[in-house]
Amino acid sequence: MGVDLKDIIPKQDIEFSQLHGRVICVDALNALYQFLAIIRQRDGEVLKDTKGRTTSHLSGLFYRTISLLEMGICPVYVFDGKPPDEKLQTLSERKKAKDAARKKAIRAKVEGRVHDYAKYSQQVLTFSKDMLKEAKELLTLMGVPYVDAPSEGEAQAVHMCTTDQRVYAVASQDYDSLLFGAPLLVRNVTISGRRKLPGKNVYREIAPELISLPDVLESLKISREQLIELSLLVGTDYNEGIMGIGPKKALDIVRDKKFKDYDIDPKLKDMFLRPNVADNLDFSFSGSDDSGIYSFLCDERDFSRLRVERALERLKKGLESAIRQETLDRWF
Numbered sequence: 001m002g003v004d005l006k007d008i009i010p011k012q013d014i015e016f017s018q019l020h021g022r023v024i025c026v027d028a029l030n031a032l033y034q035f036l037a038i039i040r041q042r043d044g045e046v047l048k049d050t051k052g053r054t055t056s057h058l059s060g061l062f063y064r065t066i067s068l069l070e071m072g073i074c075p076v077y078v079f080d081g082k083p084p085d086e087k088l089q090t091l092s093e094r095k096k097a098k099d100a101a102r103k104k105a106i107r108a109k110v111e112g113r114v115h116d117y118a119k120y121s122q123q124v125l126t127f128s129k130d131m132l133k134e135a136k137e138l139l140t141l142m143g144v145p146y147v148d149a150p151s152e153g154e155a156q157a158v159h160m161c162t163t164d165q166r167v168y169a170v171a172s173q174d175y176d177s178l179l180f181g182a183p184l185l186v187r188n189v190t191i192s193g194r195r196k197l198p199g200k201n202v203y204r205e206i207a208p209e210l211i212s213l214p215d216v217l218e219s220l221k222i223s224r225e226q227l228i229e230l231s232l233l234v235g236t237d238y239n240e241g242i243m244g245i246g247p248k249k250a251l252d253i254v255r256d257k258k259f260k261d262y263d264i265d266p267k268l269k270d271m272f273l274r275p276n277v278a279d280n281l282d283f284s285f286s287g288s289d290d291s292g293i294y295s296f297l298c299d300e301r302d303f304s305r306l307r308v309e310r311a312l313e314r315l316k317k318g319l320e321s322a323i324r325q326e327t328l329d330r331w332f
Helices: 028-038 056-070 085-110 114-122 129-142 153-163 213-220 224-234 247-255 266-273 290-299 305-331
Strands: 023-027 074-079 146-148 167-171 184-187 194-196 203-205 209-212
Touching (some): 056 129, 056 305, 074 129, 074 305, 129 146
Parallel strands (some): 023 074
Antiparallel strands (some): 184 209
16 A cells, blocks of 8 residues: 655656666556556456456556567566565554455445445455466566565565666555665556546546655655655554644654654664665566467466457567667676
8 A cells, every 4th residue: 555645745747758778676566456456347347257267467467568568668577575574463454444345345236336336346456376376477478577575575676776777766656665765766657548536537647757766855855764754654554653644744743853752663664774675686588478378368367369469469579679678788
């Protein structure tokens, strides 16, 4: 879910062309949740194959990744590992909220309230181990690299961005990457076109946003440690935050150096300043296994063979570009 800083973070709309030739580390679970939330049938249900297995995440991962490659953008997906102990309480609270939303979704479906059903069903999004395994298998068949983080995927993506000269930015919808120290964060990479505003029958165009951590800190007149303190006051994946304190009020508090006046464990700052990450997680693009993709998507999960065939032509060209770029990056 991440920390809510949208009201105070300066951001810049950019064109996808500005990311051409760039390697970006994508927060994999964040992207998969986006696909699962957005790619739906008209009745609000996720896409499923004839065996009843969810396929929305695979559809989004396959076609969106190809679109990125086609634009000359080289995505490397970073998957979460074991969550830190400090996050377990948050995960427990989320499960309770999902259970409540699931009951509302069932009632809405029975009563024929399609809009409410779609709204509540998005709140119960959950990824099983099988779904994550499927996503990794598909990426392997596509020739697109992924890495497994020892703990938080976003933290690992940031570490790769700051230690591997090939990586340009971190891609995620959440702002947590800034707390982990991402020099550049790109939002709206794994979604495109128009998006429906929550709770409204209104759509808006989605453009990628580039956020620079140095610019954020300069604009807010605070340090990165103070940005973390600000976020802890608002609430993060590791704590609930302080009731009644939003981003703007929290900003005033940290500017006045009054963070210590609030009952927040100062050790939580170390979750962002010194996260559990791995060094030297290498990655590389390769050719796709077309027959494997046909079997995985079409034969086993009922994807349109004609549409997949057309997509594979685009994938091949995109991978050739990514491999050339990777070769150049390694050379220089």
